[in-house]
Amino acid sequence: MLARRSAPKVTDAAPDDDVVVSLLEAAGRVADHAALRPWRVIAIRGDARARLGAALAAAAGLDGEHAARLSRKPLRAPLLLAIVAVTTTHHKVAAWEQEAVAAGVAHQLSLLLDEAGWGVMWRTGPHTRHPLVAEMHGLAPGERLLGWLYVGGLPAGTRPERGLDSGAAARFSSLD
Numbered sequence: 001m002l003a004r005r006s007a008p009k010v011t012d013a014a015p016d017d018d019v020v021v022s023l024l025e026a027a028g029r030v031a032d033h034a035a036l037r038p039w040r041v042i043a044i045r046g047d048a049r050a051r052l053g054a055a056l057a058a059a060a061g062l063d064g065e066h067a068a069r070l071s072r073k074p075l076r077a078p079l080l081l082a083i084v085a086v087t088t089t090h091h092k093v094a095a096w097e098q099e100a101v102a103a104g105v106a107h108q109l110s111l112l113l114d115e116a117g118w119g120v121m122w123r124t125g126p127h128t129r130h131p132l133v134a135e136m137h138g139l140a141p142g143e144r145l146l147g148w149l150y151v152g153g154l155p156a157g158t159r160p161e162r163g164l165d166s167g168a169a170a171r172f173s174s175l176d
């Protein structure tokens with residue numbers, strides 16, 4: 001965990017769906033109030049990345065070169081894993097608790113992919129929750145995107161040690 005780094009640039013290599021599902025099986029073991037399993041993951045590869053790019057550009061209301069630039073963003077990695085919080089109304093478990101579970105799964109998955117040697121970077125953007133973007137993913141009511149893990153191969157020689165520490169001591173206090 002101390003060595004984890006995000007990888008802004010990745011190669012065209014990518015884990016297949018079986019690998020992703022096996023890592024997700026472990027990532028999905030997060031603490032989960034009432035065991036709602038309030039998450040799902042959608043793999044976006046190939047032309048689906050271009051459809052996501054078009055949805056982002058339409059959501060932004062852009063056209064011309066600006067639209068083209070935004071719509072190329074999902075092409076930065078061969079595999080995007082869309083993280084979906086699947087929230088339901090529950091008498092004990094508020095929606096924010098359910099989103100916390102989905103975010104936990106995404107963080108664990110990102111760590112596992114990193115440990116397995118893949119390059120990963122969690123990305124969002126101002127249009128992540130736009131209806132056109134939801135429609136492109138086929139989301140149902142109550143399903144909300146938490147962004148995408150951009151996944152690919154690590155370019156040779158890019159395994160730097162983590163630069164900044166997380167400042168844990170300054171973020172820790174105790175009450176007696």
Ligand SMILES: Cc1cc2nc3c(=O)[nH]c(=O)nc-3n(C[C@H](O)[C@H](O)[C@H](O)COP(=O)(O)O)c2cc1C
Nearest residue numbers: 004005006007120121122123124125146147148162
């Ligand atoms: C929910 C979430 C959304 C993020 N969205 C973006 C993003 O859209 N663009 C970006 O450059 N970094 C984004 N980041 C941050 C990167 O994933 C990464 O953590 C950051 O660049 C720091 O690098 P490090 O993880 O190696 O410390 C996001 C992180 C999280 C948890």
